[in-house]
C-alpha cells in the first residue's frame with residue numbers, strides 16, 4: 001500500500017501536469033470507486049472544472065478545483081495514476097492539453113470523493129493526525145497520544161490519527177532506527193524514547209520522499225518511474241539477513257495482523 005512518501009511522489013508529479021489544467025472530459029468506469037455516490041454524478045461534477053492545486057494529507061491526495069470542490073482520492077492497496085493506457089483502468093481524466101490521465105486499481109479498494117472545501121477539510125482532519133513532517137507533529141503531541149494507549153507500539157503508530165501517512169513499511173523502519181520493540185505497550189515509552197521515535201519517523205519518511213518512494217508490487221509514479229527506497233530498507237522484508245547495526249539476523253513476527261520485521265537484539269523488549 002502506498003504510504004506517505006509514495007503518495008507525496010505521486011502528488012508532486014500530478015501537480016506538475018494538472019495544476020492550471022481543465023478536466024475536459026471525465027469518465028468513471030467502476031461504480032465502486034465513488035460509492036455511495038453515483039459515478040455519473042461525480043463525473044459530471046468534475047467535468048469542466050479546473051485544477052488549482054494538488055495536495056496531500058496523510059495518504060490522501062486532494063485535487064483542489066476552481067469551483068471550490070475537492071476531489072479526495074485514497075489509493076488504498078493498489079490504486080495509482082499514469083499517463084499511458086493501463087490494465088484495470090477505473091477512471092480517465094482527459095485534460096484540455098489533450099493528455100489523458102488514467103486511474104488504475106487492480107484490487108479496487110481505492111476511493112474518489114468529491115466534497116466541497118469545508119467538508120473535505122473536516123473529513124481529512126477527522127481521518128488524520130498532524131502531518132508528521134509538519135510543525136504540528138511534536139514530541140509533546142506524540143507522547144500524549146501514546147500515553148492513552150496500552151496496545152502494541154507499532155499498532156498505535158499505524159493509526160492514521162496518530163501518525164498520518166505512516167504504514168507498515170515505514171513503521172518497521174522507524175522502530176528499528178529508534179531501537180524500539182514493535183510490541184512495547186505504547187504508554188510504556190520514556191520521554192527520551194518518544195523523542196527518538198519522532199526523529200526516526202521523520203527521518204525515514206524524508207528519506208522515502210528523497211528516493212521517490214519504494215517500489216513493491218504495483219506501485220509506480222504517474223510518469224511510470226519507480227522509486228528506489230526499497231534499496232534502503234534496514235529491516236522490512238529482510239528476515240534472516242544481518243541487522244545493519246549489530247549483525248543479528250532480522251526476525252519476522254506479526255503485530256496487529258501485519259507482518260513485522262525487527263532486530264531481536266537492538267530492539268529488545270525491556
Ligand SMILES: [Zn+2]
Nearest residue numbers: 243246263266
Ligand atoms: Zn540489531
